[in-house]
Amino acid sequence: MSLRTATGDDLDAIMALEQASFPTDAWSRTAMSAELASPHGRYLVDVEDDRVVGYGGVRSVRGADDADIQTIALEPSRRGTGRGRTLLRALIAEARDRGARELFLEVRADNPVAQALYVSEGFVEIARRPRYYQPDDVDAIIMQLNLRGEGGTDR
Numbered sequence: 001m002s003l004r005t006a007t008g009d010d011l012d013a014i015m016a017l018e019q020a021s022f023p024t025d026a027w028s029r030t031a032m033s034a035e036l037a038s039p040h041g042r043y044l045v046d047v048e049d050d051r052v053v054g055y056g057g058v059r060s061v062r063g064a065d066d067a068d069i070q071t072i073a074l075e076p077s078r079r080g081t082g083r084g085r086t087l088l089r090a091l092i093a094e095a096r097d098r099g100a101r102e103l104f105l106e107v108r109a110d111n112p113v114a115q116a117l118y119v120s121e122g123f124v125e126i127a128r129r130p131r132y133y134q135p136d137d138v139d140a141i142i143m144q145l146n147l148r149g150e151g152g153t154d155r
Helices: 008-021 030-038 083-097 112-120
Strands: 001-003 041-048 053-058 066-074 102-108 124-133 138-146
Touching: 001 083, 008 041, 008 053, 008 066, 008 138, 030 041, 041 066, 041 083, 053 083, 066 083, 083 112, 102 112, 102 124, 112 138
Parallel strands: 066 102
Antiparallel strands: 001 041, 041 053, 053 066, 102 138, 124 138
């Protein structure tokens, strides 16, 4: 497993994973391209044998108190191997390095595996957005991680 900063050259591979992972509500190519180019975020790719097998991104304006995990996705065959946790921890570290004190994310209510990962890293549910994910009518669970030290992870 090798993590590196994503570039525009990774867009095709990221979009293939995005569409495979989120078939009904994938981000558009335009939106993802803008995310990769934004100075307010950092996207990482997980590379194996010169091939992108996962990616994740955090939006964190330097000096702002809060940050957001934008997305994490892996090839199905790479799930459950610790790669998602490694990506998540790298994104948490990036938010902390940028000065964030709180980190937020949204996760589909029908994705208990992702929810369990986030809880195991210290995130707590703070709210729900009913029927947020369309067209599937699936709730979004909003989760928060305290990066101030107490109750937050220092991993």
